[in-house]
Amino acid sequence: MTPYTPSPPAQYKRFHKNNEPFYKSKRLWITVGTGTVLFGGYYVTHLEKVPISGRTRFMDITPKQEEAMAKQAYSEVMAQFGHRILPRHHPYTQFVTRVAKRLIRVSGMDDTAWEFHVVDSPERNAFVLPGGKVFVFTGILPIVENEDGMAAVLGHEISHQIARHSAERLSFAKVLLAAQLTLVLFGLDPSLFFNHMTMNLMMLKPFSRKCEKEADTMGLELMAQACFDPHEAVAVWRRMEESGTGKGIPQFASTHPSHQNRVTYLQEKMPQALEKRAQSDCSSEMTQFADMFKQMWHR
Numbered sequence: 001m002t003p004y005t006p007s008p009p010a011q012y013k014r015f016h017k018n019n020e021p022f023y024k025s026k027r028l029w030i031t032v033g034t035g036t037v038l039f040g041g042y043y044v045t046h047l048e049k050v051p052i053s054g055r056t057r058f059m060d061i062t063p064k065q066e067e068a069m070a071k072q073a074y075s076e077v078m079a080q081f082g083h084r085i086l087p088r089h090h091p092y093t094q095f096v097t098r099v100a101k102r103l104i105r106v107s108g109m110d111d112t113a114w115e116f117h118v119v120d121s122p123e124r125n126a127f128v129l130p131g132g133k134v135f136v137f138t139g140i141l142p143i144v145e146n147e148d149g150m151a152a153v154l155g156h157e158i159s160h161q162i163a164r165h166s167a168e169r170l171s172f173a174k175v176l177l178a179a180q181l182t183l184v185l186f187g188l189d190p191s192l193f194f195n196h197m198t199m200n201l202m203m204l205k206p207f208s209r210k211c212e213k214e215a216d217t218m219g220l221e222l223m224a225q226a227c228f229d230p231h232e233a234v235a236v237w238r239r240m241e242e243s244g245t246g247k248g249i250p251q252f253a254s255t256h257p258s259h260q261n262r263v264t265y266l267q268e269k270m271p272q273a274l275e276k277r278a279q280s281d282c283s284s285e286m287t288q289f290a291d292m293f294k295q296m297w298h299r
Contacts, residue, residue: 043058043175046058046060050214051108051162052159052221053217053218057168058172058175059167059171060174061164061167066166066170067130067131069130069170070129070130070131070166073129077133077135081117081121084119084121085117085119085120086119086138090118092118092141093118095150096116096136096154099147099151099228100154102151103158103223105226106225106226107158107222109132109161112131113131115132115133116134116136117133117134117135118136118138119136119138121137122137122138123137123139123140124139124140124143124243124245125140126140126153128157130161130166134161136153140153143236143239143240143243145235148228148231149232149235149236149239151223151226151228152219152236154219155218155219155220155226155228155233156216156219158222159214159216160211160215163214163218165214169207169208169211172207176194179194205255208256209254209255212255212257213265216233216262216266216269217265217269220266220269220270220273221276223273224273224274224277225277227277227280227281230266230270230273234263234266234267237262237263237266238259240259245259
């Protein structure tokens with residue numbers, strides 16, 4: 001005789017139905033689908049091309065928002081180095097400003113409130129904050145050696161401002177956040193894919209190196225257009241390598257390309273930069289005389 005098995009109560013059936021796999025949930029797919037359409041539309045409508053390089057990227061930070069956020073960073077830098085900034089009449093400051101003005105004239109950003117600060121400190125460094133606040137440390141001056149070398153460094157830093165890499169970095173962070181939220185909706189732990197190692201080595205640092213490489217390309221074109229010698233960009237990075245700056249850090253663990261890779265890349269772009277220089281006003285008779293004098297001086 002078959003034993004009697006009572007049917008489960010209605011309450012139990014409802015509970016059992018809720019145990020279905022998450023990926024079969026209609027509500028989940030409606031939420032994901034709606035979010036995908038909304039974010040996809042938002043993403044597409046905020047795509048733009050980077051000036052000079054022409055690269056397409058996602059950008060949803062306005063210049064005003066970027067400058068507002070940069071005020072805090074500027075205050076922090078001034079609090080740290082303000083007492084070491086050289087006066088405007090100092091020869092180093094005049095040297096940096098003179099080179100910078102030539103670059104700015106061809107950058108298309110004359111309306112930006114550029115500020116160039118020379119910090120009396122041994123760091124071999126220079127950086128730019130949004131809004132045109134450029135800081136050059138005296139420690140890098142022996143590396144640049146001359147106006148062409150200074151133009152290579154400043155052209156790179158000004159290019160970061162032209163390309164608005166700081167704002168792009170914030171926009172990129174939003175994309176990463178959206179990806180993490182998507183994983184949460186699917187019931188997955190975001191830390192499996194967005195842990196400290198993967199975020200740094202596979203996302204943030206490669207992104208930073210891409211921006212640095214782009215600034216190298218743009219800077220080379222800027223200095224060529226402003227009638228500086230593009231070859232000096234290669235010489236600067238060779239001298240930087242010889243100085244030992246950044247030595248021992250493998251490229252995959254750095255926010256910047258290695259010096260050797262930078263030299264190789266700049267050499268590949270050199271014909272394009274030289275053509276740009278030849279097409280500019282640098283091909284005038286006076287510049288030819290200046291180049292001849294320079295060759296005689298080095299003999």
